[in-house]
Amino acid sequence: MSVLIFAEQNGGQLAAASRSAVTCGLELAETVDVLITGADCKPVAAEAAALRGVGRVLVAEADHLGAALAENVAPIIQREAQGYLYVLAGANSNGKNIMPRVAAGLGVQQISDIVSVIDGETFIRPIYAGNALARVRSVDSTRVITVRPTAFEPATGTDGSAAIEAVDPGADSGLVEHQGFQLSGGSGPELGSADIVISGGRGVGSAENFALVTRLAERLNAAVGASRAAVDAGYVPNDYQVGQTGKVVAPALYLAVGISGAIQHMAGMRDSRVIAAINNDPEAPIFEVADYGLVQDLMSALEELEGILATTSSPLGKSA
Amino acid sequence: MKVLVGVKRVVDAYVKIRVRGDGSGVDTANAKMSMNPFDEVALEAAVRLQESGVVTEVLAVSVGPASAHEQLRTALAMGATRALHVAADPALEPLAVAHTLQGICDREAPDLVLLGKQAIDDDCNQTGQMLAALQGWAQATSVSGLELDAGGASVTREIDGGLEHLALRLPAVVSVDLRLNDPRHPKLPDIMKAKRAQIETLTLEELGVDPEPRLSVLEVTEPPRREPGVRVSTVGELVERLRNEAGVLS
Ligand SMILES: Cc1cc2nc3c(=O)[nH]c(=O)nc-3n(C[C@H](O)[C@H](O)[C@H](O)COP(=O)(O)OP(=O)(O)OC[C@H]3O[C@@H](n4cnc5c(N)ncnc54)[C@H](O)[C@@H]3O)c2cc1C
Ligand SMILES: Nc1ncnc2c1ncn2[C@@H]1O[C@H](COP(=O)(O)O)[C@@H](O)[C@H]1O
Numbered sequence: 405m406s407v408l409i410f411a412e413q414n415g416g417q418l419a420a421a422s423r424s425a426v427t428c429g430l431e432l433a434e435t436v437d438v439l440i441t442g443a444d445c446k447p448v449a450a451e452a453a454a455l456r457g458v459g460r461v462l463v464a465e466a467d468h469l470g471a472a473l474a475e476n477v478a479p480i481i482q483r484e485a486q487g488y489l490y491v492l493a494g495a496n497s498n499g500k501n502i503m504p505r506v507a508a509g510l511g512v513q514q515i516s517d518i519v520s521v522i523d524g525e526t527f528i529r530p531i532y533a534g535n536a537l538a539r540v541r542s543v544d545s546t547r548v549i550t551v552r553p554t555a556f557e558p559a560t561g562t563d564g565s566a567a568i569e570a571v572d573p574g575a576d577s578g579l580v581e582h583q584g585f586q587l588s589g590g591s592g593p594e595l596g597s598a599d600i601v602i603s604g605g606r607g608v609g610s611a612e613n614f615a616l617v618t619r620l621a622e623r624l625n626a627a628v629g630a631s632r633a634a635v636d637a638g639y640v641p642n643d644y645q646v647g648q649t650g651k652v653v654a655p656a657l658y659l660a661v662g663i664s665g666a667i668q669h670m671a672g673m674r675d676s677r678v679i680a681a682i683n684n685d686p687e688a689p690i691f692e693v694a695d696y697g698l699v700q701d702l703m704s705a706l707e708e709l710e711g712i713l714a715t716t717s718s719p720l721g722k723s724a
Numbered sequence: 725m726k727v728l729v730g731v732k733r734v735v736d737a738y739v740k741i742r743v744r745g746d747g748s749g750v751d752t753a754n755a756k757m758s759m760n761p762f763d764e765v766a767l768e769a770a771v772r773l774q775e776s777g778v779v780t781e782v783l784a785v786s787v788g789p790a791s792a793h794e795q796l797r798t799a800l801a802m803g804a805t806r807a808l809h810v811a812a813d814p815a816l817e818p819l820a821v822a823h824t825l826q827g828i829c830d831r832e833a834p835d836l837v838l839l840g841k842q843a844i845d846d847d848c849n850q851t852g853q854m855l856a857a858l859q860g861w862a863q864a865t866s867v868s869g870l871e872l873d874a875g876g877a878s879v880t881r882e883i884d885g886g887l888e889h890l891a892l893r894l895p896a897v898v899s900v901d902l903r904l905n906d907p908r909h910p911k912l913p914d915i916m917k918a919k920r921a922q923i924e925t926l927t928l929e930e931l932g933v934d935p936e937p938r939l940s941v942l943e944v945t946e947p948p949r950r951e952p953g954v955r956v957s958t959v960g961e962l963v964e965r966l967r968n969e970a971g972v973l974s
Binding site: 414471473474475478496497498500501502503504505506507508509511512513514515516517526530531532533534535536537538539540541542543544577578579580581582583584585586587588589596599600624632635636641642643648649651656657667668674677678679680682691692693694695696697698699700705708709712713716 | 735737738740741743750817818819822841842844845846847848849850851852853854855856857858861862863864865866868878882883884885886887888889890891892893896901902903937938939940941942943944945946947950951952953954955956957958959960962963965966970972973
């Protein structure tokens, strides 16, 4: 009874960020319990119950929980948190939105976006856009924590058999009305968990040119990312943004094309295993962190890349 | 309607910070300080609502050292109606800031609280959600679209998969993302006028806030440095090295 994970679904599946939170929880205790809220939770509850290390799965199911509004979900987490020492969630958009509301309800100071567990009360979290790492110790009786997904491998396993229990879904708060999602719905792998990420910046120049980046990503089964400048210029939707205020990624390969390497951009990709950069300015700061740097016009480089890959690799990218 | 805007004094976004060698923290002594960039966006949104006649009063609030007067004067120059400083040194954690803002909400009864989505020093992304919880109000975070009328607020939020549209009952707390607007640069006459303007003050005691931190920072270190890489001279060489040296391409 010491770790509760608030887990969420993503297209009917347990979100990768929630699986990472489970892994983090298993560093704090031998088993963890999982709380799921939503309008239809059955497939996700079954998925969570099968994970290695999960003790119980609590499910709050009702129509008004379909959109994960903080006003409706936080009181459920707060109520179920009684008796737990830790309440964890992935630091994705739902976790960031909901968990501080839970923490304030419990009267505790949340620990945001941790990247490692030192011991039961000490954690490491990045500050100043990842330019410093703070080791912090919490004195609160319940520790409400969001977990940086890229810092913990997503939990796996399909042989667990946790009990699934229904809990009170509460009532709609009446404070907020959900009026719809407008999802960008790309077809490739998820930006947060892809093996390869190819990001384009302002240097790409236009939405039409950005299609070259997207095509290359498709060929490599890579996710497409972008700098804030590229998003603001309208080349791609907002949820492609990588950085301090966008998504944090840590793929095996991050290829930055026409991105200068501002502090705020690096905050979102500096933990990638291999960084490669294509930029026509030899002085661009991105080259200070790139393992492989190519000084060249990006249009010609993208065309050559496509040519080489077309003749020498399978369209599925990285093979086993 | 009345809007309260949170204004935090932070190290400027374009300063490369220095971590102290002894692990005691980040050296901010001589760094350029600014208004948190997200708070500039929040303030700009409030001022535009005032200019369009929907809002009649914009109260800028900063909790922090006396030097935060500088950022409050910037807020006044940008168009805030009033500025309020709550002295707190050392800095408060988000929960204590939320308690402070709660105390101010009780006195001022704003219809809307506009904050930044995160402070770029602590990167917590908590204060707005905490204030909403303490008040039992509606919340919307990472907002990139905002319309306000007496009936409520219509907002667009940036979320992982795209956008979400919400209608909030007032009063509410909204935390803003950078794409909501482009904050103005205050004009010289407004800057001069703001220099002479009065800044109201309140103490944590008057607001009944316990400033005691719940998190102690044991050590601050630099993240591991990346070894300098190599320059390749052709696309062919890049692909060859990514495949055979790094093993990240098939
Ligand atoms: C509070 C705050 C938060 C922020 N958060 C984020 C964030 O989360 N993510 C983020 O990305 N940014 C963020 N930013 C913005 C950030 O500071 C930079 O402005 C942004 O990252 C720049 O994007 P860019 O590298 O695409 O554009 P630029 O800096 O304009 O760089 C474009 C690059 O393309 C190169 N180039 C141009 N033409 C070509 C060509 N033909 N061939 C090859 N190379 C070419 C240029 O040499 C240049 O290096 C934030 C800023 C603030 C203040
Ligand atoms: N000391 C403060 N004074 C005024 N506003 C603050 C303060 N701290 C946080 N805020 C507001 O809360 C937002 C989020 O901060 P944080 O939760 O620390 O990331 C900021 O963008 C500000 O709008």
